[in-house]
Structures are given as structure tokens and as C-alpha cells.
Amino acid sequence: MFQAPRGTSDLLPQDQKYWRYIESKAMALAGQYGFGRIDTPVFEDSNLFIRSVGEGTDIVEKEMYTFDDRGGDSVTLRPEGTAPVCRAYLEHGMHNLPQPVRMYYFCPVFRYERPQAGRFREHHQFGLEVLGDPDPSVDAEVIEFAWRLIISLGLKETSLLINSIGDAECRPAYIGELKNYYQGHESKLCPECRQRLDRNPLRLLDCKVATCQALGDEAPRSSDHLCQSCQDHWTSLRGFLDAVNIPYRIDHRLVRGLDYYTRTVFEIQPLVGGSQSTICGGGRYDGLIEGLGGRPTPGIGFATGMERLALNLERDGVEVPDSPAPKYLVANVGDAARPAALELAARLRAAGVGAMLSRGTRALRGQMRQANALGIPYALILGDDEIEQGVVMVRDMEASTQEIKPLQEFLDGAVG
RNA sequence: GUGGAUGUAGCUCAGUCGGUUAGAGCACUAGAUUGUGGUUCUAGGGGUCGGGGGUUCGAAUCCCCUCAUCCACCCCA
Numbered sequence: 001m002f003q004a005p006r007g008t009s010d011l012l013p014q015d016q017k018y019w020r021y022i023e024s025k026a027m028a029l030a031g032q033y034g035f036g037r038i039d040t041p042v043f044e045d046s047n048l049f050i051r052s053v054g055e056g057t058d059i060v061e062k063e064m065y066t067f068d069d070r071g072g073d074s075v076t077l078r079p080e081g082t083a084p085v086c087r088a089y090l091e092h093g094m095h096n097l098p099q100p101v102r103m104y105y106f107c108p109v110f111r112y113e114r115p116q117a118g119r120f121r122e123h124h125q126f127g128l129e130v131l132g133d134p135d136p137s138v139d140a141e142v143i144e145f146a147w148r149l150i151i152s153l154g155l156k157e158t159s160l161l162i163n164s165i166g167d168a169e170c171r172p173a174y175i176g177e178l179k180n181y182y183q184g185h186e187s188k189l190c191p192e193c194r195q196r197l198d199r200n201p202l203r204l205l206d207c208k209v210a211t212c213q214a215l216g217d218e219a220p221r222s223s224d225h226l227c228q229s230c231q232d233h234w235t236s237l238r239g240f241l242d243a244v245n246i247p248y249r250i251d252h253r254l255v256r257g258l259d260y261y262t263r264t265v266f267e268i269q270p271l272v273g274g275s276q277s278t279i280c281g282g283g284r285y286d287g288l289i290e291g292l293g294g295r296p297t298p299g300i301g302f303a304t305g306m307e308r309l310a311l312n313l314e315r316d317g318v319e320v321p322d323s324p325a326p327k328y329l330v331a332n333v334g335d336a337a338r339p340a341a342l343e344l345a346a347r348l349r350a351a352g353v354g355a356m357l358s359r360g361t362r363a364l365r366g367q368m369r370q371a372n373a374l375g376i377p378y379a380l381i382l383g384d385d386e387i388e389q390g391v392v393m394v395r396d397m398e399a400s401t402q403e404i405k406p407l408q409e410f411l412d413g414a415v416g
Numbered sequence: 417g418u419g420g421a422u423g424u425a426g427c428u429c430a431g432u433c434g435g436u437u438a439g440a441g442c443a444c445u446a447g448a449u450u451g452u453g454g455u456u457c458u459a460g461g462g463g464u465c466g467g468g469g470g471u472u473c474g475a476a477u478c479c480c481c482u483c484a485u486c487c488a489c490c491c492c493a
Contacts, residue, residue: 003466006484058491062417080493109493114417117486118493125493192490208489257492267493281493305493333451366446368453383451397453 007113007121018310019124021320023106025152026126026304030104033145035128038103040084046074052083052288054259056199063111077110080258081127081303082285083292089131090294099132106306118276118308127282127303131289134298136233139264139284140240146280146302147246150268153309154318157271158279160247163223163254164234165202167262168287170227175201177220185215205253221252233263260285264300270312279312280304326354328414329376331367333383341382344392344407351415355380371397380410 004010011019030037046066053059065077078084085103088094094101106126113119128145130138143162150158166174178201186194190209197204205216226234241248248266256265265283282302289297313320328348332341341357348355356376358367364381371379381393381402392410395402405413 003484063491111492113491114489115485116488119491120493123493127493203491275488275490276492278493303493308493331452363446363449364451365449365453368451370453372453379452381452385451393452395452400453402452 005121007115009120015310017320017322018313019306020323021313022126022153022306022309026104026106026149029145029149029152030128033102033141035102035104038085038088038105039107040078040081040088040105042108043075043077044084044087046076048083048087048292049076049079051291052086052260053080057257057259059111059257063113065110065112078107079111080109081105081107081125082129082260082288082299082301085129085301086131086289086292086294086299089297090289090292095132095295095297100138101131102128103131104128116276118305118311120307124306125303126306127301129299129301131299132297134286136236136264137240139233139237139300140244140246142282142300142302143241143248143264143266144244144246146266146268146282146304149304150280153313155270155279155309155312155316157316158268159249159271160266160268161251161254162237162241162248162264162266163251164226164230164237164263165222165255165261165265165283166226166230170225170230171222171262174220174222174225177225178202178204181219182215188212188215202255203257205255216253222255223250223252230263237264256281256283260288260291262286266302272315277308278305279308324354325375325377326356327376328353328355328378328380329358329367329371329374330355330380330382331358331364331371333362333364333381336384336387337382340387341380344380344382347411348414351411353414368395 027037046064049064050060055061059079064079066074067076069075085105089101104127106124108122108124110122112121115121128142130142143160147160165171179197182189182193182197182201182204186197188211189197189204190207190212193204193207193209193212196207202222204212205219207213207216223234238248238250254265254267256267261283263284263286266281267278268280269278280302282300284298284300286296286298288299289295328345330341330345330348332338338360345355345357358370358379364383368379377397379395379397381395386392386404390407391404392407393402393404394410
């Protein structure tokens with residue numbers, strides 16, 4: 001037997017409601033905030049991700065689905081959503097549009113990781129980007145969007161964490177200080193963190209080993225080492241967030257795993273849940289587009305994981321509307337009734353009314369069971385008698401009542 | 417990539433000191449009701465016991481390998 005590849009899964013009809021619910025809420029908000037949808041290819045030139053996400057990151061080092069296509073070009077299944085959008089911005093000359101350009105997307109994302117609850121090799125993200133506006137009010141608006149999405153979905157018990165990690169001007173000096181600090185305590189670090197000291201000092205801050213955490217509490221804070229412009233940006237951002245009553249918490253140890261982030265970073269996490277619990281993450285990336293060969297263009301965005309949102313909706317018991325069953329099930333008894341039933345169902349659907357043919361069972365009983373099992377509100381019964389008289393029996397499944405109507409009269413009423 | 421746990425019907429799980437033909441509930445199909453659902457009763461279909469190899473007269477049960485899922489690390493949505 002075949003089974004879905006490791007870390008992938010089927011989204012079955014009965015589970016679709018959560019996704020459709022999230023999509024409809026997200027799209028409605030995107031419209032309100034003036035975002036236009038963009039869809040980019042599932043795979044891209046591998047170098048796009050190497051250059052944007054960063055060569056030292058886990059994603060590029062060991063998680064990308066990279067292969068040579070038959071023409072010998074190295075392509076990679078999208079491991080994140082921001083770089084392709086920036087590529088599209090450049091490729092289509094969007095800097096000529098009124099700035100900033102606001103775009104959102106739903107797309108599958110691929111990372112070769114060891115699967116676990118809430119973490120998959122293929123997952124799906126809703127995300128958005130604002131390109132071409134450096135102002136902290138945009139940061140606030142993007143964060144407010146993310147928060148509003150979570151609230152409007154009905155998720156409770158979540159917290160919003162923010163931090164500022166500086167930019168190309170001030171971060172190198174900060175990282176130097178951080179290294180200095182940790183080198184003074186190297187003997188107390190866990191083995192992993194000793195490696196981080198060279199490779200990725202920022203990540204020292206979010207180690208979960210207790211002794212490292214204790215060191216992290218006393219470590220120099222990025223927000224205390226910002227250059228003047230980053231400092232101003234950070235201060236303004238908090239003011240704006242206060243102005244729109246967004247309940248953020250500053251987390252000095254919030255750093256993110258992609259190299260392109262500058263200044264603002266943020267995450268939304270549920271208060272309960274396992275280790276794979278972050279449901280939304282994002283930040284500013286003012287150097288990314290320039291790094292991809294464009295003119296200096298600021299950007300900010302975030303992404304949410306559909307699977308994790310759905311997981312949280314289910315766990316929180318959020319009531320999610322299911323897609324309604326067709327209004328009519330057309331039951332039929334006898335050979336003559338089968339084509340008549342098919343025609344009746346077709347006429348109803350042509351007029352925009354939901355109707356489906358019952359399973360071809362000889363016993364009417366089975367067809368009524370079907371209507372019941374599918375939650376179809378009305379059964380239409382066609383037998384030899386009805387066809388002969390040009391009528392149809394309409395049964396209200398919930399009220400357990402039924403009446404005989406002339407076919408044309410029924411159709412007029414059903415369609416009207 | 418590291419460590420640990422778990423894999424028996426579509427689902428939830430019994431069954432394992434090795435011993436006939438592997439079970440239950442739910443779900444599904446049908447009958448009771450020759451043209452009427454939900455409740456009830458009855459019957460039926462459905463299993464390479466995750467896969468492969470080994471030990472044995474005999475393996476769902478013991479051993480090895482492998483695959484998958486879950487948990488933690490790592491990392492992230």
C-alpha cells in the first residue's frame with residue numbers, strides 16, 4: 001500500500017471546514033486592509049532562498065527540498081513565502097506602483113524536518129507583505145492585522161511577543177557585545193550553545209536549557225544597543241501599538257531564524273500547547289530586496305501556519321460553520337423513475353438549487369437513510385405513481401411531513 | 417540529524433507466560449418494514465496483526481532490521 005510521504009498529509013473533506021474558515025476570515029481582513037492576493041510558483045531558483053534566507057540558517061543548510069531539474073538547473077521547493085514575493089516585486093517592476101505594495105498569499109511550504117505534532121514537511125501558510133514603506137506605523141498595522149486575525153478566528157489565550165533586533169548598522173556591534181558576554185561564561189553553556197557562539201550568537205538567547213536561560217536573562221539586550229534610527233523606530237512602534245490597544249509583550253530574547261530580519265520581529269503563541277506552538281511569526285526585512293538585486297526597499301510581513309491554526313481552533317472548541325449539504329436528495333423507485341430523477345436533479349441544479357441523486361438502491365428505505373445520514377433537509381420521491389401523474393412527493397426530513405406537488409409547481413416554488 | 421514511546425478492521429481499542437478459524441464497540445451494507453430516515457433487533461462484508469527477515473513443530477505474541485506516527489531536542493508556521 002502506498003501512503004502519503006513522511007511529514008505530509010491529506011486534508012480530508014471533514015477537516016476542510018477549518019481551512020475554509022481561516023481562509024474566509026483572512027481574505028476578508030486582507031480586503032479591508034487593502035491587500036491584493038499574489039500566487040507564486042511552488043519552486044524557485046535555489047539561489048533565491050540561499051541569498052535571502054541566509055546560508056548559515058538551518059533552513060538553507062539542511063531543510064530545503066533542492067534538486068536539479070532535467071535541464072540541469074537547481075530548483076528548490078519554497079521553504080518560506082517572503083522571498084518569492086520580493087522576487088515577484090522586482091521582476092514585475094512593482095516599485096513603479098504607488099508605494100507601499102501590499103500583497104497576501106496562501107501557499108504550501110516545504111522543509112525537510114523531522115515531523116512531530118504541529119510540524120510537517122509540507123505545511124501551508126497564510127502570509128502577507130508590505131513593500132516600500134519604512135515607517136513604524138506600518139509595522140504597527142501589520143502586527144495589528146495579525147492580532148486581529150487571531151482574535152477574529154476566535155482563538156483565546158494567545159500572547160503577542162515583540163522585539164527589535166536592530167539593523168545592519170547597529171547589530172554587528174550588539175552581536176559583538178553578546179559574544180563577549182557569553183564568552184565570559186563559556187564553561188556554563190550547553191554544548192549546543194558553544195557551537196552557536198561562533199555560528200549564530202543571536203540564537204544563544206532562546207536556548208531552553210536552564211543554565212543557558214539564566215545566562216540569557218542577564219545577557220545584553222538588543223533593544224538596549226540600537227542605533228539612533230532603530231531606537232526611534234522601536235519607540236514609535238510601541239507608541240503606535242499602544243494607540244491601537246494591541247496587548248503586546250516585549251520579549252528581549254525573541255530572535256528569529258531567518259537572516260533577513262531587521263528591527264521589528266514578532267510572534268504570536270498560544271499559552272498552552274507543545275513545543276511547536278508558534279502560530280504566527282514575522283518581522284521587518286529592510287535589506288532583503290536590495291540583497292536580491294533591487295533598489296533599497298523596506299519591507300515587513302508575517303506568516304501563519306494553517307495546520308497550527310486549525311489545531312488550535314479544534315483544541316479551543318471554536319464553532320466553525322460546515323459547508324451545507326444540498327437541499328434536496330432525489331430518491332427514486334423503479335426503472336422509469338431513475339432517468340426522471342436524474343433530470344429533476346439536473347433542473348434544480350441548473351436553477352442554482354442544491355440537489356443530488358440518491359444512491360441507486362432498490363429499497364426506498366435505503367435512500368431515506370442516505371438523506372438522513374447526509375443531513376439533507378428534503379427528500380424528493382419519484383416512483384411510477386408520481387411519474388404517471390406528473391407529480392413529486394416532497395418530504396421534509398426534519399418535520400417528518402410530506403406532500404405531493406405537481407412537478408412544475410414544485411419547480412417554480414423551489415427555484416423562486 | 418539525536419534520544420524515547422507506539423503500530424491489531426475505516427475509527428477507538430481488547431487479545432501477548434508462543435498454541436485451533438484473531439475479537440468488541442462505533443461506522444458501513446442488508447433484513448425485520450414488497451414505497452419512507454433517526455430508535456431497536458438480527459445478519460453480513462471488511463484484517464498481508466505496519467513491512468521484511470530470523471528463532472520455533474507452531475509467532476499478533478520472542479529477536480533483528482526497516483517504515484510510519486507520537487513525545488522531547490533542534491528549528492520553525
